[in-house]
Amino acid sequence: GESVGLHLPTLSVQEGDNSIINCAYSNSASDYFIWYKQESGKGPQFIIDIRSNMDKRQGQRVTVLLNKTVKHLSLQIAATQPGDSAVYFCAENKVNNDMRFGAGTRLTVKP
Amino acid sequence: DAGVTQSPTHLIKTRGQQVTLRCSPKSGHDTVSWYQQALGQGPQFIFQYYEEEERQRGNFPDRFSGHQFPNYSSELNVNALLLGDSALYLCASSLRRDRGVSTDTQYFGPGTRLTVL
Numbered sequence A: 001g002e003s004v005g006l007h008l009p010t011l012s013v014q015e016g017d018n019s020i021i022n023c024a025y026s027n028s029a030s031d032y033f034i035w036y037k038q039e040s041g042k043g044p045q046f047i048i049d050i051r052s053n054m055d056k057r058q059g060q061r062v063t064v065l066l067n068k069t070v071k072h073l074s075l076q077i078a079a080t081q082p083g084d085s086a087v088y089f090c091a092e093n094k095v096n097n098d099m100r101f102g103a104g105t106r107l108t109v110k111p
Numbered sequence B: 001d002a003g004v005t006q007s008p009t010h011l012i013k014t015r016g017q018q019v020t021l022r023c024s025p026k027s028g029h030d031t032v033s034w035y036q037q038a039l040g041q042g043p044q045f046i047f048q049y050y051e052e053e054e055r056q057r058g059n060f061p062d063r064f065s066g067h068q069f070p071n072y073s074s075e076l077n078v079n080a081l082l083l084g085d086s087a088l089y090l091c092a093s094s095l096r097r098d099r100g101v102s103t104d105t106q107y108f109g110p111g112t113r114l115t116v117l
Helices: none
Strands: A004-006 A010-014 A019-025 A033-036 A045-051 A057-058 A064-065 A072-077 A086-093 A097-102 A103-108 B005-007 B010-013 B019-024 B031-037 B045-052 B055-059 B066-070 B074-078 B087-094 B110-116
Touching: A010 A019, A010 A072, A019 A086, A019 A103, A033 A064, A033 B074, A033 B110, A045 A057, A045 A072, A072 A086, A097 B045, B005 B045, B005 B087, B010 B019, B019 B087, B031 B074, B055 B074
Parallel strands: A010 A103, B010 B110
Antiparallel strands: A004 A019, A019 A072, A033 A045, A033 A086, A057 A064, A064 A072, A086 A097, A086 A103, B005 B019, B019 B074, B031 B045, B031 B087, B045 B055, B066 B074, B087 B110
């Protein structure tokens, strides 16, 4: 069936390095894709989104890349900080449909 | 500007009981979605309310029902609780656009942790 999934369940990086979190999706009819950050005991926090008609979008220290050819989404975090440690979810949202989340990747930043 | 709020923060129930969870959307938002998040997993869509009606529903049984009030706040009700209903229940709000066809980005509340014993 159609799904949104992540390549790696965990990612450990050194403070100051760049982080790349990947996500694969199988439904090409999605309207747009969203990245959320969830810290322990909290609800998911919106980071950045990208429409299906875009390839790249940049925010503050974050960049999302969308490759529709291989149905791949990535989140790049520049100069990763200890406060970036959390579980990161990608989600796909289809017009007039529900939002589907992947299982999540746990990012750990080592000092 | 208040974000999404949920109550209660924690709840303990026993099997067979019924529970009601509450959500107030972010100011200016008119659409509320509910999600169930089991430990170590991503949120699973339960349903979405807009204009006081259920508009979309995920793969959840009829034991899960909801309501949206004129002030856009919402309730999630779960009847005949099972042990497997233990989870974090998340509410997300958004604003409908394009005359209700699509929704803008969803913003989540802190969740209600439900434990069924």
